[in-house]
Amino acid sequence: MTLTGMISDRVGYRLTISLGFVLRGIGFGMFALGTSPLFIFVSAIIAGIGGSLFEPTGDAALTTLTNAQSRSRTYAVKKVTDNLGIVVSALLGSLLVSVSFHLLSLISGALFVIAGIMTYIRLPSMRIQVKPVAWGDMWRTVTRDKPFVHYVTVMIGYFFLFMQLYLAIPARIVDLTQQASSVSVVFLVISVMMILFQIPINMLVKRFNVIRTIQAGFALLGTGLLVLGNAGHVAVFVAGISLFAVGMMVIEPSSFDLTSRLARPDMTATYFGFYYLAMAIGGGISQGTGGLLMQVGSSSGLPGLIWWIGALVALLAIAGANPLRNSLSRSSGKEAP
The missing domain is CATH 1.20.120 (Four Helix Bundle (Hemerythrin (Met), subunit A))
Structure with missing residues (x-):
């Protein structure tokens, strides 16, 4: 991308x-x-x-x-x-x-x-670069933008957690209900929640500093994983997946907004493309290690290992995002967004 x-x-x-x-x-x-x-x-x-x-x-x-x-x-x-x-x-x-x-x-x-x-x-015709920027210059610009690269690195953690929606979370609900069809209920619950609550949540969180908002989203994701991972009843699982969904709704518009603010106006698509490296890396690590962590946890008598690892990733992302506010302030010469 x-x-x-x-x-x-x-x-x-x-x-x-x-x-x-x-x-x-x-x-x-x-x-x-x-x-x-x-x-x-x-x-x-x-x-x-x-x-x-x-x-x-x-x-x-x-x-x-x-x-x-x-x-x-x-x-x-x-x-x-x-x-x-x-x-x-x-x-x-x-x-x-x-x-x-x-x-x-x-x-x-x-x-x-x-x-x-x-x-x-x-769609209106949008010619972004009146004078084309050299390919090498475009690559060097985005890769040498230290605050942006730092931010993309933090978002690797988000996509690691997000991909559990397609791996550990479905396995967990099947384990609880013993019915494979219950997986579709998970996606239905998240989709309906986003339809109903995405805009109200966005109106609420946009009042706050965007980095703090992203950190709050990570906290919700990590907490949600711990709740649903240790749930002994479907109702508790639904509470956990609801927290997870709210975390997604908090982070995603904020991450889009921050990427658009950090992007150079004539290289906006390049910045968004580089941002999606976080999805490739985080999602790849998640898919590559998630199943292994579930197997290791089951064989070692620690079935909750994947959930605690997820919570740890959320904590690391929160800590990793903390310096971003200062680095963004220095790079922009004004208060961080």
Whole structure:
């Protein structure tokens, strides 16, 4: 995504987002035609490249189209619409896949292609770099921005915790209920909570220092993991997942807002692309070690090991974020945001 962000800043956001949607649509459509594992693998790569084109560029476009005062709220609204889409797609997707996986793939692909065409028609043309910045200069600018690199390093911890939503948390609810179908309830609860509470929570936390807000979000994530990991009843598990969801709702708009503030105006997509390195690294570590920690914990009589490690990661992220306020003040020459 760092590379695609750099490309976006050079060629413009509208074309990059539109191309990303179309490529994602082609990749999804190819799933319907897959006759071998290799073909499915290639389809996934094409779909992934499409996502890498529109994800950081979409965030950069939101930044460009909004003023500084409304960016956090704009991103909160985006999270609400994202989760509305998740809820609707979960309902419709489960119906379609029971009819035909091929039909589901074709419809999903067609929706992305339509979104790409609509984006190209409706999104204003945003040429960010009037005079193109050299590729090497773009890379050196973002990698030598010490406060931003520090911030991205802290956010590795967020994505480590976030990915437990797809690993340890589903395993935990299945362990409690002995029903695999209960996993879908977890995602439904989080999506509904975000739809209902994301904007009110954003209005509440935007009054506070953004670094302190992110630290509070980490505290909620770590506490939520400990509660649900040690829950002996589904009701306690729901309380834990609710704390975890609130932590996500506190951190995500704040992290978007901070990235947009730190980004150089003519390199906004590059900065967002570099930010997503935190997702790649944190998510990769989480997926790589999460299952191992669960196995080690079970075999050594410490089934709660993964939850305590998660809480420790949250504490380390809180401590790591603490110096950011001063470093941001020094780099900007004014009070930290």
